[in-house]
Amino acid sequence: MLCVKDLSLQEIEAFVKDLGFEPFRAKQIFYGIYANRVENFESITTLPRELKNILSEKFYISSINSAKYEKATDGTIKFLFSLRNGSAVESVFIPWDYGLKERRTLCVSSQVGCALGCAFCATGKLGLERNLSAGEIIDQIFECEKITGERLTNIVFMGMGEPLQNFQNLVKALEILTNDFVKLFSRRNITVSTAGIVPKIYDLAKIEKPVKLAVSLHSVFDDVRQKLMPVARKWSLKEVREAVVEYYRITRIPITYEYILFEGLNDGEEDARRLAKFAKAVPSKVNLIPFHRIDFMPLDDFARSLKPASKEQILKFKSLLNSLGVRAFIRSSSGYEINGACGQLAFANLGNKNEWLKNFVKLQGNSFQKIE
Ligand code: SF4
Numbered sequence: 001m002l003c004v005k006d007l008s009l010q011e012i013e014a015f016v017k018d019l020g021f022e023p024f025r026a027k028q029i030f031y032g033i034y035a036n037r038v039e040n041f042e043s044i045t046t047l048p049r050e051l052k053n054i055l056s057e058k059f060y061i062s063s064i065n066s067a068k069y070e071k072a073t074d075g076t077i078k079f080l081f082s083l084r085n086g087s088a089v090e091s092v093f094i095p096w097d098y099g100l101k102e103r104r105t106l107c108v109s110s111q112v113g114c115a116l117g118c119a120f121c122a123t124g125k126l127g128l129e130r131n132l133s134a135g136e137i138i139d140q141i142f143e144c145e146k147i148t149g150e151r152l153t154n155i156v157f158m159g160m161g162e163p164l165q166n167f168q169n170l171v172k173a174l175e176i177l178t179n180d181f182v183k184l185f186s187r188r189n190i191t192v193s194t195a196g197i198v199p200k201i202y203d204l205a206k207i208e209k210p211v212k213l214a215v216s217l218h219s220v221f222d223d224v225r226q227k228l229m230p231v232a233r234k235w236s237l238k239e240v241r242e243a244v245v246e247y248y249r250i251t252r253i254p255i256t257y258e259y260i261l262f263e264g265l266n267d268g269e270e271d272a273r274r275l276a277k278f279a280k281a282v283p284s285k286v287n288l289i290p291f292h293r294i295d296f297m298p299l300d301d302f303a304r305s306l307k308p309a310s311k312e313q314i315l316k317f318k319s320l321l322n323s324l325g326v327r328a329f330i331r332s333s334s335g336y337e338i339n340g341a342c343g344q345l346a347f348a349n350l351g352n353k354n355e356w357l358k359n360f361v362k363l364q365g366n367s368f369q370k371i372e
Contacts, residue, residue, distance in 0.1 A: 005135030111161025134172035164200035261309035
């Protein structure tokens with residue numbers, strides 16, 4: 001059986017047409033699943049009996065369960081979602097209130113674990129188990145809305161995994177989320193964050209409804225960046241910049257750069273000046289992110305040596321960027337107390353994190369395996 005949420009509206013249309021039904025039936029199915037959030041085809045009352053029967057035989061409507069969730073005092077909630085084959089991912093709900101403007105953001109995962117192994121990231125220590133399907137990406141959103149009772153306003157692909165390494169399923173999920181018929185999200189409220197998978201940045205620029213792009217830089221020196229992010233050995237900063245320039249040229253959407261500040265490594269004046277030059281290649285903003293500890297994971301010497309820049313240094317770095325004409329913001333550490341902040345997603349703190357890790361995953365060097 002196939003998950004119907006892994007199909008775009010066009011694919012459902014092709015399916016119903018092949019069966020001899022009118023194409024508008026596809027919209028009824030789509031509306032039932034995404035607007036009315038039905039859990040079975042029987043509940044889509046507008047469909048003829050024969051089509052309901054065929055759909056029930058061939059497809060299922062997926063859902064995921066939150067095995068656990070934990071709320072921080074700042075309102076951030078970290079979910080542990082269990083998936084169909086026994087895998088699990090985490091997502092983080094971040095509520096923001098800016099006076100009259102309220103934002104409800106979900107940081108979704110695109111993979112179980114991640115293959116890229118960034119030195120500062122707990123997910124990277126897990127290794128990659130598998131890609132999530134489009135349905136599993138969307139189900140994180142639906143389940144979060146169900147549990148919180150809140151309508152999400154923004155989606156950021158900054159949870160577990162490198163979304164551009166799960167490109168096909170990412171694009172399918174984006175097609176569904178931005179579909180004009182059900183209007184779940186505006187493409188302007190969706191951000192895909194990448195560590196810099198250069199060829200896929202070019203590909204993402206060409207999708208029908210491009211979304212916001214965030215690029216993790218963390219250093220503007222190739223040698224330092226390569227230490228922090230092994231993927232940088234494959235694509236240099238020059239190649240990342242060229243891809244980003246092209247992304248902006250095609251989409252006209254300003255770029256966001258993510259930059260974690262580490263004491264003595266990338267927080268100096270020269271770093272800020274080079275970062276400003278890099279960022280000004282196209283309209284952009286820089287998010288400065290405090291480093292969040294990941295010492296609940298096994299770390300190598302380099303990862304263990306990483307220290308957060310002080311608050312004063314972060315403020316100084318930001319001021320310098322601002323004075324150089326760069327829009328720079330300090331990202332909050334939402335969810336830090338529940339290990340749900342940036343870079344911390346690795347199944348920690350859900351219950352007793354050590355017990356949980358012991359029971360669910362067996363750490364083997366840099367990868368993990370479920371204990372059957
Ligand atoms: S920061 Fe992103 S790309 Fe790097 S290891 Fe973590 S999840 Fe993967």
